[in-house]
Amino acid sequence: MTAERNGSPIGPRAASSWLYVYPRGLRELLLYIKIKYKNPVIYITENGMDESNDPTLSLEEALMDTYRIDYFYRHLYYILSALKDGVKVHGYFAWSLLDNFEWSAGYTLRFGINFIDYKDNLKRHQKLSAHWFRNFLRKQ
Template sequence: WIYVVPWGLYNILSHVKENHNNPPIFITENGLVDVADSNTFSDRFIKDDARVQFYESYLTSLQQAIANGVDVRGYYAWSLLDNWEWDSGFSQRFGLYYVDYSAL
C-alpha cells in the first residue's frame, strides 16, 4: 500500500506553494515499510540499503522543492524505531532503528 514516489513529494509541495500562497509546511510522517516476519532476524534489517535509498531520494526531492522556494519548516521520518502499527501489529517495520522484539 506504500509506493516510493519521491517526485510526488516535489510535485505536491510545488502545487501547495503555487496554489495556496506558499504556507509553512511540516512533513510529519514519511517512511518506508519493510513487511517481514517480526520474529525472524534478517541482515537486511541492519544493512538497510532500501531505506537508505528511500530517504536519499525523498530528501533530494525535498531539497529541490526548498531550493525552488517552497517554505518547508520541518521533516520527520516515520519512525525512529520499529513500533506497533495499529492495523498490522509488529509485522511492518518502519523504523530507522531495528527493534529486536524477542528481547523485550
C-alpha cells in the first residue's frame, strides 16, 4: 500500500506517519466494495484523523480543531455521494469520541472530538468538532 499517486502524496498527512487525508478515496472504496462484493450493508466503524499532543497549546487553542471538522465534513460528503449511487452505508462512527492511549504512540497523539486533560484528573472538554457533530446530527 502507498500514500502516493504518481510520486505525489494523495493528500495531507495527519500526525501519524501512516495516515493521509483523502476523502474522495472513501467514496472510491465504497463504490469498489459495492461492485466487488454485490453491494453489502456497510458500517464505517472508524473514520477520523489525529493530531500531535502539543503541551504548549492553551486549553482554548487545543479545543479549536477546525481541521477535524473539515475532515469529517468532506468524508461525510463523499459518503453521501456514494449513498446516492446506491451504496448501502447503514452506519458511521467518528474516530474517536475521546482522546485516548494509542498502542504504538501512547498519549502523544489525539484522535478525539473530546479533549482529555491528562494533567487534570482526566477532565473532559468538548472540542469544536464535538459541537459541530452535534449540530450536524440535529439537521434533517
